[in-house]
Amino acid sequence: MDLSFVILVEILYAVASLALISAGLAVVFGMMKVINLAHGEFMMMGGYVTITAVNLGINVFIAMLIIAPLIVGFIGLIVERLVIRHLYGRLVDTMLATWGLSLFFIGMATMIFGNTTTSITTPITGFAVGSYQINGYNFFIIFVSIILMIGMYVLLKTTRLGLIARGTMQRSDIAAALGYSSDRIYMTTFFCGAALSGLAGAVLAPLVGLVPTSGGAYIAKAFITVIAGGPSLITGLLSSSSLFGVVNQIFTFGISPVFGEVALLITAVILLRLLPQGVTGKFFKGKM
Amino acid sequence: MPQFWRKSDSTAIVVALLLMWLMPFLISTYTLTVLVIYGMLGLSLGLIWGFGGILCFGQAAFFGLGAYTYAIAAINIGESTIPMLLAVFVPALFAALLGAMMFYGRLTDVYLGVITLVVTLILFKFVNSTAGPQYTIGEARLGGFNGIPGFHTLNIPGLPEEFIWGDALYYVCAVALFLAYFFVTWLLRTSFGRIAIGIRENETRVSLMGYDVRARKTALFAIGAAIAGLAGAFFANWGEIVTPGLFSLGQSAEVIIWCIVGGLGTRFGPIIGAAGLAYLKFLLGQQTFIDNTLITGIILVLFVLFLPKGIVPAVSSLWQISFGRRASRKSANRRPRRKVRNANG
Numbered sequence: 001m002d003l004s005f006v007i008l009v010e011i012l013y014a015v016a017s018l019a020l021i022s023a024g025l026a027v028v029f030g031m032m033k034v035i036n037l038a039h040g041e042f043m044m045m046g047g048y049v050t051i052t053a054v055n056l057g058i059n060v061f062i063a064m065l066i067i068a069p070l071i072v073g074f075i076g077l078i079v080e081r082l083v084i085r086h087l088y089g090r091l092v093d094t095m096l097a098t099w100g101l102s103l104f105f106i107g108m109a110t111m112i113f114g115n116t117t118t119s120i121t122t123p124i125t126g127f128a129v130g131s132y133q134i135n136g137y138n139f140f141i142i143f144v145s146i147i148l149m150i151g152m153y154v155l156l157k158t159t160r161l162g163l164i165a166r167g168t169m170q171r172s173d174i175a176a177a178l179g180y181s182s183d184r185i186y187m188t189t190f191f192c193g194a195a196l197s198g199l200a201g202a203v204l205a206p207l208v209g210l211v212p213t214s215g216g217a218y219i220a221k222a223f224i225t226v227i228a229g230g231p232s233l234i235t236g237l238l239s240s241s242s243l244f245g246v247v248n249q250i251f252t253f254g255i256s257p258v259f260g261e262v263a264l265l266i267t268a269v270i271l272l273r274l275l276p277q278g279v280t281g282k283f284f285k286g287k288m
Numbered sequence: 289m290p291q292f293w294r295k296s297d298s299t300a301i302v303v304a305l306l307l308m309w310l311m312p313f314l315i316s317t318y319t320l321t322v323l324v325i326y327g328m329l330g331l332s333l334g335l336i337w338g339f340g341g342i343l344c345f346g347q348a349a350f351f352g353l354g355a356y357t358y359a360i361a362a363i364n365i366g367e368s369t370i371p372m373l374l375a376v377f378v379p380a381l382f383a384a385l386l387g388a389m390m391f392y393g394r395l396t397d398v399y400l401g402v403i404t405l406v407v408t409l410i411l412f413k414f415v416n417s418t419a420g421p422q423y424t425i426g427e428a429r430l431g432g433f434n435g436i437p438g439f440h441t442l443n444i445p446g447l448p449e450e451f452i453w454g455d456a457l458y459y460v461c462a463v464a465l466f467l468a469y470f471f472v473t474w475l476l477r478t479s480f481g482r483i484a485i486g487i488r489e490n491e492t493r494v495s496l497m498g499y500d501v502r503a504r505k506t507a508l509f510a511i512g513a514a515i516a517g518l519a520g521a522f523f524a525n526w527g528e529i530v531t532p533g534l535f536s537l538g539q540s541a542e543v544i545i546w547c548i549v550g551g552l553g554t555r556f557g558p559i560i561g562a563a564g565l566a567y568l569k570f571l572l573g574q575q576t577f578i579d580n581t582l583i584t585g586i587i588l589v590l591f592v593l594f595l596p597k598g599i600v601p602a603v604s605s606l607w608q609i610s611f612g613r614r615a616s617r618k619s620a621n622r623r624p625r626r627k628v629r630n631a632n633g
Contacts, residue, residue, distance in 0.1 A: 093596060096544065100585045100592065269406055276393060
């Protein structure tokens with residue numbers, strides 16, 4: 001009983017963290033068909049911003065939920081204006097340019113923070129379920145992911161901004177003909193995407209020891225989750241992160257954490273082979 | 289019928305021999321050997337990406353697989369000839385299986401990128417976790433994060449005690465690169481190579497002409513992997529240790545950067561890009577003022593933005609404009625541009 005509860009929480013946590021780390025990438029990819037390979041480094045920067053802010057004496061929740069997304073969002077804005085703006089519509093070139101940016105940010109972080117592990121303590125303490133100990137912070141991550149998904153849904157479905165965004169996503173030329181500057185919409189989207197990445201990195205920062213290269217641990221997973229999710233933003237994100245999260249945890253508990261990771265990756269390969277357009281390319285068509 | 293011997297080949301041979309003879313005066317052969325090996329790795333991706341239009345994010349997987357195959361086989365066999373052959377053959381077989389899975393599923397650009405990336409990660413994670421004594425192949429322990437040291441290095445075929453190392457290893461690698469270069473040149477002149485370029489330009493059209501695009505892409509992918517595997521085997525001999533770092537994403541990224549910087553769609557570009565950037569990295573590694581990765585990143589971004597065709601095509605078109613005659617300029621214009629390829633996926 002206790003064990004099944006622990007496993008349930010762990011599965012929920014795995015799904016939630018996958019959705020969280022992929023959200024920023026999914027927004028940028030779904031909206032502009034740009035694969036941002038510097039996504040992991042945006043997360044890494046979000047983590048560093050949080051740690052720096054906490055060390056300066058700011059409340060950890062304010063640092064995580066407000067300061068980190070804003071600062072990383074602005075870094076994203078600068079990057080979009082300087083580099084990515086020139087490469088729209090060239091999928092492979094944007095991938096390569098953002099890969100270059102990711103190396104640049106790693107180098108930057110190494111020069112500023114040094115190649116050492118920094119970390120902060122988790123702000124929520126754990127508690128015991130029967131004879132097992134559960135990390136209370138996991139619930140916070142699940143909570144943040146749920147709020148984030150609902151927030152994205154409400155924003156896209158009910159507001160005028162969301163309507164324009166969805167319109168641009170489908171036919172940017174028609175949106176432009178109706179008088180909405182796609183340049184500006186793309187800029188805003190990239191800001192939001194970067195801010196989401198920053199948020200994800202910040203929220204996950206207390207769980208991991210942060211090094212300049214820790215973005216690399218996320219990018220592959222986020223990349224796979226987004227591509228496997230397919231064209232629909234929220235449904236795709238939820239379906240693929242659920243699938244991968246469950247597979248990962250089953251194999252982690254069944255065999256070992258390494259096999260959990262490998263099973264996730266193998267599932268991704270099989271999934272892409274069977275459904276090359278992603279889950280939502282085949283099912284839930286036309287949903288968000 | 290394609291011409292199998294052209295005038296430019298003689299020039300290339302003379303230039304290659306001169307370089308092979310002159311370079312050791314400038315750079316120590318120890319460094320030079322690894323530059324040559326990286327050149328070979330660059331060439332392998334240059335072939336499948338530049339001429340086949342297959343963007344592989346996991347060329348390092350084949351490189352690492354070649355190195356590991358060599359190390360494991362060398363420990364078990366105790367000499368180097370058969371391990372060298374295996375190091376070419378195993379990655380090629382692996383790539384053929386992987387390629388068949390991808391190309392018969394008609395996967396293209398991004399999805400291809402994701403799968404090759406994921407396969408590299410799987411190998412990296414798996415090899416990294418093989419530290420325990422239960423992971424052995426024959427007499428070789430996989431060693432997890434620490435890798436496999438102390439295997440039998442390259443020897444003269446048939447004489448297991450006559451090791452090839454130091455300067456001799458450099459000349460062997462240089463000749464191997466030379467042969468790989470001419471193999472690629474020859475391959476691109478056969479009908480196989482010309483159809484591969486056709487597939488890069490317009491896959492649908494080539495398949496409508498009756499060619500089996502899937503089989504041809506798979507074959508090209510396997511050939512690229514074989515060259516990468518050979519480079520990996522030489523790397524194992526040079527470093528005398530193989531570690532999971534060979535499979536890392538950073539290694540894959542570097543190969544792609546070499547190709548972009550050197551120039552896609554050329555044979556010489558990726559070699560120059562690889563050797564040049566690896567040497568730059570070596571030089572930058574000797575100072576602590578500015579971080580190495582930062583420079584690599586800036587170089588990649590700048591090249592994608594301002595010189596997306598790479599150094600070699602840029603220099604050769606500059607040469608054509610300055611010194612070329614009208615006729616040769618026309619033939620230069622007929623060369624495919626990268627934009628065209630992207631539009632067709």
